[in-house]
Amino acid sequence: MTANRTLAIAGASLLVGLIVLGLKFLAWYITGSIALYSDALESIVNVVTAIVALIAVRLAQKPADAALPYGYHKAEYFSAVIVGVMIIVAAILIFREAVLGFLAPELPEAPVQGLMVSGVATVINVIWAFVLIRHGRAVRSPALEADGKHLLTDVVSTIGVLLGLGLVFLTGWAALDSVLAGLVALNILWSGWGVIWQSVGGLMDVAVPKDTQKTIREVIATNADGAIEAHDIRTRQAGKMTFIDFHLVVPGAMSVDAAHAICDAIEAKLREAVKDVQITIHVEPEEKAKHAGIVVV
Missing domain, CATH: 3.30.70.1350 (Cation efflux protein, cytoplasmic domain)
Incomplete structure (x- = not known):
């Protein structure tokens, strides 16, 4: 039952990721904000993360066999490394958009509607992040826990973006939108490094706590x-x-x-x-x- 529930949660993460991705791209479409665009790009990583985690969790549940007599448990560490690499790639893409936006700044449009849509996506991410982390720790699943931690990083980034965009609309300083996107990229980069570092420890047969x-x-x-x-x-x-x-x-x-x-x-x-x-x-x-x-x- 625990294995089936873990697999169901991994599958639900993909559905949640797609819903949040759609909401964040809608927020960007409404406003044209580079910061919200960077936030939406990170949600693409969330979807890829959910797909990789689903595959890894399913593979890790396979019983040991003649080819892998110690089991398939390390599959989750490989998935977490892939997630970390994807996070870093997203950060690089966001840096690129931030630089281009800083060179040619434009004020976002329809601020209230865009912020509301992004806020709804953030609430969904907060709830699901705690579900993933709690269950991941309970069943000791590195893939689910890494997915949850990345979602929390996404939440922190989004909150920073929403607060920053409020300042953009109040001050009229269009370049701040690109600065916010750059800060989001730095936060994502740090998150990606953390996921990779933790997974490498598992691949290197780190001792138990x-x-x-x-x-x-x-x-x-x-x-x-x-x-x-x-x-x-x-x-x-x-x-x-x-x-x-x-x-x-x-x-x-x-x-x-x-x-x-x-x-x-x-x-x-x-x-x-x-x-x-x-x-x-x-x-x-x-x-x-x-x-x-x-x-x-």
């Missing part, structure tokens, strides 16, 4: 009765999946059945403490002890 590492060590320490120590504990995150592997040192005279029972007990408690986890334990005799890591006895 420190609080999760602490939980893992505590679970091992309190559920390894009969073992001597656990060392070389390693973790990595791949989409929603957490991978844990470590060496468990047991007395040399211990039977395979007894050592296996300790491993089962540790794995059961780890699965309770950490969702969507894959665990690998390498059992070693006591002469392999490093007297480091987690000392059980």
Whole structure:
């Protein structure tokens, strides 16, 4: 049910993105504002982001197979990188329009109608951004969370544009419209870099957060009765999946059945403490002890 809901939310993002895109281009058509045009260009990125996220979420749900025995979870990180690149491309296009507009400034038309249409689009984005971020974090979906964060960036940009356009109409300074577009581009550029940087960490097998590492060590320490120590504990995150592997040192005279029972007990408690986890334990005799890591006895 969770997987189906995640896929449904990813699909709904595409529909929301298309609606917002239409509203923002309507606001630009009504006013002729370069700043609103830049805002509409960013919404094209939102649509592309939604398409990429939908594909990535669907692919990440595929079970592991012979070709990819660890699963397809990293597909979401690739999608987030593509989203980041698209955001940067949008920023470059907006910079171009801002420069051209600054060289030949013109006052926008029909300010009230344009601002109202753009305001409606912004409200839709705010609501949907929180839906995406909340659900993305709950199911540990990098693609949905990146989509939501980008929408929030879009919201911040749009609010800045709307406030700035109010000043344009009040002061009559047409060049301010292009300056606003340039500021939007800078904000988008920073957002794109953040999305790419976070995704690269996932592709490079970054360790789980420190609080999760602490939980893992505590679970091992309190559920390894009969073992001597656990060392070389390693973790990595791949989409929603957490991978844990470590060496468990047991007395040399211990039977395979007894050592296996300790491993089962540790794995059961780890699965309770950490969702969507894959665990690998390498059992070693006591002469392999490093007297480091987690000392059980």
